Amino acid sequence: MKELIFWCCRWLLASWAAGSGCLLAQSTTLIIRSSVTDSVIGGAQVIWESPDGVQQTLYAQPDGTVHMPLRQPTLVRIYKHGFRLYTDSIMPGAILTVHLQPLGRHLEDVVVTGQHRSMPAAHSVLHVRIVERAELDLRQAQDLTDAITYELWARMSRDEVLGSYASINAISGQNLKILINGIPVIGRENGNIDLGQISLQDVERIEIIEGPMSVLYGTDALGGVINLIMREPPDSSGGAECSFYTETIGTYNLAVNGGGNFRGHTFRVSAGRYFFSGFPLQPPQRYQLWKPKLQYFGSLTFRPNVSGWNLRWRSDVLREEIRNKGLPVLTPYQAYAFDDYYYVWRGVQALHASRQLGQGLLWNGQAGLSTYSREKVAYRKDLVKLELHERAEDYQYNRFSELNVRSDVSGVALTKSLSWQVGLDFTGQQAAGNRLQGRQQQYEGALFSTVEYQFTPALSLRPGLRLSYNTYGIPLTPAVHVRYAFSDRMQIRGGLARGFRAPSLKERYLYFFDSNHAIYGNPKLKAEQSVSANVFWLFEYELGSMHMDTELSASYNDIRDQISLALVQPLTQQYTYVNVGQYRVRTVSFRAEGHWKSLHADVGVLIQAVAHALGDSLSTDGFLIAPEFRAQLVWGDAARLLRSALMFRRTAPMPAFSMDAAGVLYEQIAPSYNLMDISFHRMLWDNRVEVYCGINNLWNVQHVPHLSSAAAIHASQQDMAVAVGRHAYLGIRFRAARL
Amino acid sequence: MIRFISLLLIVAMTACFREDEPVVLPPPGELQYAQVAMGSTYGRQYYFDLETRDTTGMPFSSWDLCFSSTPQDWQVWINGGNQAYVALTTFDHLSEVKDTTELKWLMDAPSWHRDSTAIGAWMTHNYCYVLDRGPAFAEKVRYYKFQIRALANSDYLLTYAALHDSAAASVTIERLTDRHYLYFSFDHNGSVPFIEPAVDDWDLLFTRYRHVFTGQQPPLPYVVTGVLINPSVAVAVDSILGFDLIDYAQAQQLTYVSQRNIIGYAWKYYDFSAQAFIVRSNLTYVIRDTKGIYWKLRFIDFYNENGEKGYPAFAFQRL
Known part of the structure; x- marks a missing residue:
């Protein structure tokens, strides 16, 4: 007193x-x-x-x-x-x-993905990587593609129409599970989710777990999980933000956020409009390799203040339009082109609830209804009268919906040395489309449980098991993870797990028949299965005035029964999906992160060995070994509230199988290439305005040659488009009050 | 500040898909004139491209065999302009073919129709052929015997020898995907005398070729000077509307054919009283080229300014 x-x-x-x-x-x-x-x-x-x-x-x-x-x-x-x-x-x-507040890869960060309840990453048995909001801002990441392009563990691939997708440690996008607050993102085209449709405007951080997480997350979590943790409504009275972003290649993005608190009920709204005018910009040429795109998106989060309950309802919508304008046909008598317009609608309604049931007993529940539809409307455009004439025969549509309901109870026992989680997971999928055999459904119900036992403060063991009921033959999925902390500064984590990917409804029920194609789905497909092991050694130390974080990791992943298209009727050129593939990946990576005065350096090397086989007839010649390299240098000048970053990445060559015009599979190798970005970030006017600028793709890498194997006599040596050209960007964020 | 924010908002909210500018179709082309110099002996043939006015010339007699280069086609023609004939023997080894006795000489249809070649379906048997290259050749090099085989990659393998030679030579005739025809000559120990222009680079071939006057009894083969068309070109013939009145709308009402001798030689006739070739200027040929562009063409002369024949002159215009 x-x-x-x-x-x-x-x-x-x-x-x-x-x-x-x-x-x-x-x-x-x-x-x-x-x-x-x-x-x-x-x-x-x-x-x-x-x-x-x-x-x-x-x-x-x-x-x-x-x-x-x-x-x-x-x-x-x-x-x-x-x-x-x-x-x-x-x-x-x-x-x-x-x-x-820590940012970056610090072990103090709190994580939720794969945990019984939120906890610091340092104490987690699972190795959870984090990409913080501050890093997203420094990279001016507009969507998930931008966010992970420079991450060592990720590799981006881009399709001019289907968008961009990622692989983790050489495990492709169709074997990755992407979650938003734990709700699966649906809507895969060619097996992949277009990461360009996942705006980061409302994302607080991204958590990534490498390796199978099928025990907790079921299908597709075979190569890893990317969980986007969204911003929560503000506890304070509220505020608003408005951000503007533009690139010299014709990108104009606008987003607004706002939130408030009304008698303890909090809410947050966000909306945005992203526009990309296509690249290259060569008017009056109408064909563009990178297609022009317009997105509208919005979200609403509401947290009612209900005593004893922690409730959150979130609704997301996205509408995307892509215009693929064809090359014009010009004759003295007519001028026309064949254009395709693609329309995508995404919607997610998610309800999260948790309640303390008793001493150390927590119930968590979530229900998410996700919808996805994609339409392709084909037109013949009269370039004289500027009239669009729809080509009904080329109209396509796909509609998918998924209901995911999950409920689990977690608790601690035995003087807090033992924690456990047991839960039920139900997923129902429905699909319809004019290339599917009618309206189709598939379901999975599962009982899962993990137990984490702390033998000593340093040693924890976490076994897990998932018992499923489904139509694709995966009854049991086990996993075990372990963590041992040698000291506060050194620890080792490891895991051994099985994973699976259920055949998609498209792979089971596709019906695509025209003069050039005869592809049928295969309802008898089995799930792809994998066995994976990984180990992470983490060491933190001081070197003079420099603080160092180092990480050495290795992984082993074998996927069998991989689903692939195969020619089953040579006479009628009929293709169908079969379980013939085998994909093996081994990786070793080393990463060092150092802080010295105003400098922050982060370098990493990933060496991956990939072997791929399709049946007995086609396989890579042993393992293809390829090194990836990544470096990031951040310099901060607190006096001027200025931060700048230089990011570099060298991607490794990657084998893949493609099909030529005659329907013959052949091996291709995407060669390595380099990317480099530079960015600056400054805060102005009492932190109410943030200004970002920089240059992306400094070396202007746009295409790399696709190298075919010697046996691929049918293949043409086509270039693969990997990125839009060098461009500058500017981002400005206005903040009325901190959210 | 407010203005700056407003400006950014306006830019971000109004950026949208770029709309196409309307294309203005070009008016019909200028009336053009051209003349090709085949020579008074009609010794040279010329490929002519209506769009570029490019001409490619060579002696019409420089080839003996013409192979189809179009994928899936396998026809072989002989040079009717040289009055060549071909005969199928009953021998399947060149060394067994020693003379021309009892050979039945055949010639191609003037239309170059694929089903009416003298050599016919050579891939269905192993017999040898004998070619009579024409009366202009000395006896020693006039007759050649040959066999044709198809290679795995669909190229042609030609094995040949002069009729009285025992040593045979072989040559591979490689298909070119952007050409219609591949030419071969027995001169110079077997050679490719020229490579015709690419499919899209020519429309008309002014040449000597053999016509058969079926009105005669027996039908009379006769070498004429005229125009063969690119097989990818289609032609309609009009003798009613007249050259000046034909426009694009009317051209679309006409019936087009791709028979190679559709223009042929009959755009002129020999007036015995005037002792000169007279051009039928009432005939208008509407040509749809490989790019779908329509042209109208009529012949206006067959003589040059020195009064020498063999110089077809014509007017043409893009519709």
């Missing part, structure tokens, strides 16, 4: 001194700590301006304290690599504890 009176008097004195113009310098003490671990943070840079406009800088002591002689309330900025920038107005003479 005496202390309180003392500080109140001191504060009043300071207020009086400031008000009366009597500017006596008073020692102000800040104690800087991590917001997650509460540990002190030494070496943080503290910057403010004295009343005469001179900039002052101090560094925090190893015990996290810094003493500042302030004469009046002053705006103070605190900067430390690996943490978010902290800005606040500090009163003279105050003693304050400041909590910095």
